[in-house]
Amino acid sequence: MPLKNQQRIQTDTARNRDRTHTTTTATSKKTVSTSKQLVGGVVQPRPISGTTKISSATTSIIFGINPKQTNHSQPTKIITEVDDTNIDEVLTLTDVSLIPRSFLTEIQQDEVYATILEALRKKMPYQIPPKTPPRQEEDDEEEKPFSPHLLAIDDDDDDDISVDDEISSSSSSENNPIVSHEDYDTDIETESIVQNVHDPTGREQYRELCQQANIIPCSYFMAHIQDSEMTLRYHQFNTEDIRAITKTLYTNLNVEHLFLDGNYLQQQATKHITQLILTNDSITELSLADNRLGGDEGTKEICRLLTLNRNLKKINLSGNKFNELDIAQLIEAFEQNKILRKLDLSHNCFGEHCGKTLGAFISSNDSLESIDLSWNKFRGRSAIDLVNGIKENVRLKYCNLEMNGLGPDSGQILADCIKQNSALEEFNINGNRLNTSNAFAIAQALSSNDSLQVLKIANNQINCDGVLAVFLCVKANEANALREIDFSYTVVTQETVDVCKDIVKLKDGKFRYRIGKVTPPKLQPNSTSECYVKTNEELLNRLRSNAANVKPNVD
Known part of the structure; x- marks a missing residue:
């Protein structure tokens, strides 16, 4: 038996000498305290526990493989257990998947078998990720762990290892493959890649948000993301679409006007829009028309x-x-x-119970410059309260009350509004069932107004004499600032046309008027028709005489 054991040891020693010739040079610089742990330049590790069985004689050979001995092809087979009989096959494998998972896990966790792991990693660097070397402590008095590339040792000889040798070996970048960053990515490389693909326009961020929500990106949005005006009307966006758009615009400094009309937005979508407005200070105009937001939850948002x-x-x-x-x-x-400077509440369902509330708000508001209340349902007393509020406002420049059906009862209060409000520059009262008497009252108010620039009074029940009265008062008031009067679709006489031409000459061509068809002279004036309120002829003649005193310059 002793003879057989001696022969076996000699055979293993001869085999080890060929396979470890590359490491003997590196280990020759070790101190005496380190060299006494090596037997023929080979580490003597602890036996591996568990299912992986490697004898001490076998583990001493794992330092590298002589390339001359691996030229011949090895048969491919799956290894279920590693022991001293098949360790040579493990070291010659080209695929780590053929090695038992338990074997790899155990040698990675145990520092003693770092040489085994290093040998496999040299052969398969992309299949086995490198192990980060432990951080060196600043205090030399504390015990410093060995780097993975150092030779494994037995527990009995731990105290004999020189710390200086370990530090010098681990600090060498040429001989330490673990420290090198050539085979794997680092955090620094990742950060540089992120900076290179950064898109200041936000298009990439929008694509990622759409991909996360599994929605199709809006090509128009991406094409105009750097424009000052973003028009996204009637795109049928859902809540996820709005979420992706608003999150992309959080840091956008280009878009100033955002139009989201006709998308039938839900309450959650409106919350995303609210968050956008609170986050982005560049957006100064927002349009949410035709989205049916009225109701309990929508109104609250x-x-x-x-x-x-x-x-x-x-x-x-x-x-x-x-x-x-x-x-x-x-x-x-x-x-x-x-x-807020401009408010549009048109095409809603404000009725008789809203006039008083809105009128009180408008009369006391000193920030609004434009308000649009057209196409609502203000009637009777509600209409009077509303117009009274407009009359008392000292800041409002534009007011639109078109198609509200204010009625004849509101005619006089409209005239008072024009007469007393010195801030109003544009007044639209088209389609409000006003009659000729109301037109005469408005005409007299224009005689003393010097601020109104545009008056739209078309589509009302006003005859040709009411139209004539308005233009006569405009001509007589040389201090007026009117540059446009709209009486579209209203039939007029030739006398009205002549007065309008005189006004154009008086204002050096800076006056525009819109009228309907002209009645032929041989026909009776429509003021005698039963469908119109009869004209106050005495008042009309007085207005004619006042206007006659003002004559344009004739070149």
Whole structure:
């Protein structure tokens, strides 16, 4: 038996000498305290526990493989267990997947078998990730762990290892393959890649958000993302679409006007829009027309947007079916907002119970410059209260009351509004069932007004004499600032046309008028028709004489 053991040891020693010739040079510089742990330049590790069985004689050979001995092809087979009989096959494998998972896990966790792991990693660097070397402590007095590339040792000889040798070996970048970053990515490389693909326009961010939500990106949005005006009307966006768009615009400094009309937005989508307005200070105009936001939850979110707004100057809320139930909440939000300059509430369902509330708000507001209340349902007393509020406002420059059916009862209050309001520059009262008597009252108000520039009074029940009275008063008032009067579709006489031409000459061509067809002279004036209110001939003649005193210069 002793003879057989001696022969076996001699055979293993001869085999090891060929396979470890590359490491003997590196280990020759070790101190005496280190060299006494090596037997023929080979580490003597602890036996591996568990299912992986490697004898001490076998593990001593794992340092590298002589290339001359691996030229011949090895048969490919799956190894289920590693022991001293098949360790040579493990070291010659070209695929790490053929090695048992338990074997790899155990040699990675145990520092003693770092040489085994290093030998496999040299052969398969892309299949076995490198192990990060342990950080060196600043205090030399503390015990410093060995780097993975150092030779493994037995537990009995731990105290004999020289710390200086370990530090010098680990600090060498040429001989330490673990420290090298050539075979794997680092955090620094990752950061540089992110900086290179950074897109300041936001298009890449928008694509990623759409991909996460599994929606199709809007090509128009990406094409115009750097424009000052973003028009996204009637795209049928859902909540996820709005979320991706608003998150992309959080840091966008180009878009100033955002139009999202006709997308039938839900409450959650409106919340995303509110967050955008609170985050992005560049957007000064927002249009949410035709989205049917009226109702309990939608109205609350709009009120929240208006209350917290700090940069919006124009907002369009037309076509959202707001009604008497919503007006109280909206007015409360409007009163807290001192930034808004232009407000559009047209095409909603404000009726008789809304005039008083809106009128009180408009009369006390000193920030709004434009308000559009057209195509609502103001009638009777509600209409009078509303116009009274407009009359008392000292800041409003533009007011649109078109198609509200104010009625003849509101004619006189409209005239008073024109006469007393010195801030109003454009007044639209088209389609409000006004009659000839109302036209005469408005004409007399124009005689003393010097601020109104545009008056739209078409599509009313006014005959040709009412139209004539208005133009006669405009001609007689040389201090007026009117540059446009709209009497579209209203039949007039030739006398009215002549007066209009005189006004154009008086204003050096800076006056535009719109009228309907002209009645032939041989026909009776339509003032005698039963469908029109009879004209006050005495008043009309007085207006004629006043206008006759003002004659244009004849070249």
